[in-house]
Amino acid sequence: MDVPASLHDFSLFRGGPFLLLRRRRRLLQPGRPTLLWRLLALTLLSWLPLLLLTLLRAGPAGIRTFLLDYHVHTQLLISLPVLIAAERYVDQRLSAAVRQLASSELIEAAGLGALDTAARKAKRLRSQGLIEAGLLLVSYALSFMKRFSAQHPEWLFASGGEHLSPAGTWYAAVSLPLFRFLVLWWLWRGAVWALFLFRVSRLPLALKPTHPDMTGGLRFLCVCQGSFSPIIFALACSSASAARRLNHVSPTEDPLRYASPLLALALVALVIVFGPLLPFWSPLLKAKRRGELRFSALAAQHSRDFERRWFEGQAGRPLLGAPDFSSLADLGTAFDVTHRMRFFPWSRWPFLLVTAAAMAPMVPLLILDRQFLSLLLQLVQHLL
Structure with missing residues (x-):
C-alpha cells in the first residue's frame, strides 16, 4: 500500500505563527540545541526578572516572601519548562501514531485518501494565526481582568500595598501571560488532535477482531494518548501549589481536602485525554459483531x-x-479473542500513567510537611 508523504511527516507542532516567530528570532537553527535553548530562554525570561526586581526594589520582608512563594517557583521553574520540553516528546508520539494508522493497514485502501485529507486539515487548522493570536489575547486579558488580593504574597505589591511592585508588574504582564498562553496552546493542539481522531473514526476501518490487543489493532492509540501525561503533570504542579497557598491546608491535618483538587484534576484529565477515543466504539462494535x-x-x-x-x-486413528x-x-x-474484544481502545498503563501524573505533586508536598516527616520518622523507628 502506497502511503502519502504527508502522513510520514505528520506533525501538530511544526507550524503556526508561534513556530515562525521562533525561526525569525533564530531560536531554530541547524546545529543549535533548540529545545534546551528555548527552554532556558523562556524560563529565565519569566522568572529571573522577578528575582532581580525583588532584590533591587523590595525590602527584606518582600525578598523573604518571594523566596518562600513556592507557587510562583513551581509554576515558572517546573510547570513552564515541562510544557516546553514535552513538545518534542508528544509530537514524536502523535506522528508515530499517524504512521501506524497508515502502515498497519487499519485504514482500507479506499479510505487512505480520506486519511490524508484529515491529516492535511489538521495541519491547516494548527497553523491558523488568528487562533494563536486569540490565545495570546486571552492570556493577557485574564491578567488585566484579575485583581491580586491580600491572599497573594507581599512581594507582588509596592510599599503602599495597593499597586503592583516592579516585580509584580513583570509577573502580571510577562510571566503569567506566558504560562497561560502555553497552557492554552497545548489545549488548542489537543483539540486539533481530538478532531483528527474523530475524523479517523468515521473512515472505513479494517479492524481485525482476532487482533491480540482485543481492540482490533487500535490499542496503540491509547498508548499514544498517554504521552500527554507530562502536560497533566505540569498542570497538576501548578494547581497543587496554588491550592496549598490559598487554602493553607496541611496534608496531615485534612488529607481529603488537601488531595481533593488533585483527585478532581485526575478525573478531568482522564476524560480529556482519553475522551477522543470514544468515537471508535462504533467501528469496534461492528467489527466485534461481524467477527462473532x-x-x-x-x-x-x-x-x-x-x-x-x-x-x-x-475411531482407531492415533491421537498423538x-x-x-x-x-x-x-x-x-481465536473465537475467545473475538468474544472478548473491547468497545474502547483500552490499555491499563496509559490510564495509570495519566493518573500518576495528576497525583504526583502530592508526594513532594507531603514530604515538605514537617508533621508528615515526623510521622515518617516515627514509623521508621518503630519498624527498626
Missing part, C-alpha cells in the same frame, strides 16, 4: 467435521500428533 458471526459459523462447521472424522469415521486437535484449539482461541 463469522467465527460462530466457522466454528460450527469445524466442530461438525471434527466430530464426523473422530467419532464416526476414524493429530493436527485436528491443534486446529480446534487454535480456532477456540
Whole structure:
C-alpha cells in the first residue's frame, strides 16, 4: 500500500505563527540545541526578572516572601519548562501514531485518501494565526481582568500595598501571560488532535477482531494518548501549589481536602485525554459483531467435521500428533479473542500513567510537611 508523504511527516507542532516567530528570532537553527535553548530562554525570561526586581526594589520582608512563594517557583521553574520540553516528546508520539494508522493497514485502501485529507486539515487548522493570536489575547486579558488580593504574597505589591511592585508588574504582564498562553496552546493542539481522531473514526476501518490487543489493532492509540501525561503533570504542579497557598491546608491535618483538587484534576484529565477515543466504539462494535458471526459459523462447521472424522469415521486413528486437535484449539482461541474484544481502545498503563501524573505533586508536598516527616520518622523507628 502506497502511503502519502504527508502522513510520514505528520506533525501538530511544526507550524503556526508561534513556530515562525521562533525561526525569525533564530531560536531554530541547524546545529543549535533548540529545545534546551528555548527552554532556558523562556524560563529565565519569566522568572529571573522577578528575582532581580525583588532584590533591587523590595525590602527584606518582600525578598523573604518571594523566596518562600513556592507557587510562583513551581509554576515558572517546573510547570513552564515541562510544557516546553514535552513538545518534542508528544509530537514524536502523535506522528508515530499517524504512521501506524497508515502502515498497519487499519485504514482500507479506499479510505487512505480520506486519511490524508484529515491529516492535511489538521495541519491547516494548527497553523491558523488568528487562533494563536486569540490565545495570546486571552492570556493577557485574564491578567488585566484579575485583581491580586491580600491572599497573594507581599512581594507582588509596592510599599503602599495597593499597586503592583516592579516585580509584580513583570509577573502580571510577562510571566503569567506566558504560562497561560502555553497552557492554552497545548489545549488548542489537543483539540486539533481530538478532531483528527474523530475524523479517523468515521473512515472505513479494517479492524481485525482476532487482533491480540482485543481492540482490533487500535490499542496503540491509547498508548499514544498517554504521552500527554507530562502536560497533566505540569498542570497538576501548578494547581497543587496554588491550592496549598490559598487554602493553607496541611496534608496531615485534612488529607481529603488537601488531595481533593488533585483527585478532581485526575478525573478531568482522564476524560480529556482519553475522551477522543470514544468515537471508535462504533467501528469496534461492528467489527466485534461481524467477527462473532463469522467465527460462530466457522466454528460450527469445524466442530461438525471434527466430530464426523473422530467419532464416526476414524475411531482407531492415533491421537498423538493429530493436527485436528491443534486446529480446534487454535480456532477456540481465536473465537475467545473475538468474544472478548473491547468497545474502547483500552490499555491499563496509559490510564495509570495519566493518573500518576495528576497525583504526583502530592508526594513532594507531603514530604515538605514537617508533621508528615515526623510521622515518617516515627514509623521508621518503630519498624527498626
